[in-house]
Amino acid sequence: DDEVEILEDLLLAAHNDAKNKVELVMQEKTKALTAGLPIPPGMKLPF
Template sequence: MKDIMGLMKQAQAMQARLQEAQADMERTEVEGTAGGGMVSVRLTVKGELRGLSIDPTLLKPDDKEIIEDLIVAAHADARRKAEVVMEEKMKGVTGGLPLPPGMKLPF
């Protein structure tokens, strides 16, 4: 019975840390870039697009497809960075409970 109570306390503490981490991930931003920094995208760690910047030298009608590709690449770069930040934050949240390797908590 003692082990169950300890496990319950750990689960409650983890739930509180999880809620705190989720709120933090809504505030934390990452930036992805493409084209040597000519296009940049800012996302929250949870994936919400917060900003887009395009170097004015790219704004020529003939470069439309290039700009579109660079935006997609910058977004992908930002998503990869967001996943790294999320994984690091989750390591701190789940520190006390043994979770199976590769298990991802829902975000």
């Protein structure tokens, strides 16, 4: 049972880490794409 819990914790941690990295990359790419566009501050993309 302990091994199952450890595996679940590791999978959850890996998933959360990957999700955070994807969100960071998306933010960076969105900034690069919208750098020259007159977008009001605080407006979030994608909508």
